[in-house]
Amino acid sequence: MNKLTNIGLQKEDSRQMADRLNELLANYHLYYQNLRGFHWNIKGVNFFQLHAKFEELYNKALTQIDTIAERILTVGQQPLHTFSEYTRVATIKEAANLSNDKETVEATHQNLTVILNLEREILSLASETGDEGTIALLSEDINEIEKTLWMLKAFLS
Template sequence: MTKLTNIGLHKEDSKQIADKLNELLANYHLYYQNLRGFHWNIKGANFFQLHAKFEELYNSALARIDAIAERILTIGQPPLHTFSHYLKVSTIKEASNLSSDNETVTTTHHNLTVILQLEREIMSLATETGDEGTVSLLSEDINEIEKTLWMLNAFLS
């Protein structure tokens, strides 16, 4: 039996990367759902600005969710696809009943920090194993998250 996937990566390495990508997928789903709640429930003087920003962020997160799941499939593994699995695997927790600008932006900042740290960990593993496709996927997202964190920091200061 071959030890390579259909795209030429080592199966053991791909399984390890897919497990971490599934963790990322779970975290992205909780991040996404939190953003939806913030978008719907934001109140206060910054309503218009944050209502639009949260929509922009959750649309971006939805695209990332799809890209991550497709990468997991590409490297030969099944993506998690139930909320019960996401809740078990995710470091990010559900945020409920948040409606102020400071608490929603602070929570968004925290959630993105969790995702960024996980992506850096996966990128290091993918680099070590020669998985350029995963490196490319994460590199693009890391740049966007860093920029968003800078903006959220500016808002909070």
């Protein structure tokens, strides 16, 4: 029996990777939906700045969601695709009824910290299993998230 996927990775490693990537996918979906709510509901003196920033962030998140789902398919597994699965798997929770600048930016910072920590864990697993495609996907995103976290922290200072 062949133990390699069609891209040359160990099937068991790819299954484990897909499980972790599905966890990341679920968290990204909750992060995305939180950003949509912040974008729609933000109020106050920073409305214009944050309304635009949340839109920028949710557009980036949507692109990353698609990239993660496609990577799961590439390693030979199926991405989660229902909100019930996302809310069951994600550690990020829905952020309901937040509308002021400090609360929404703090929640965004917390959500991104969860994603960053998860991506670092998955990056380590990808490195151990020689999954260069996942390494490349995560390395680029980690760099973007770190920069965004710095900016959000600067806003909160």
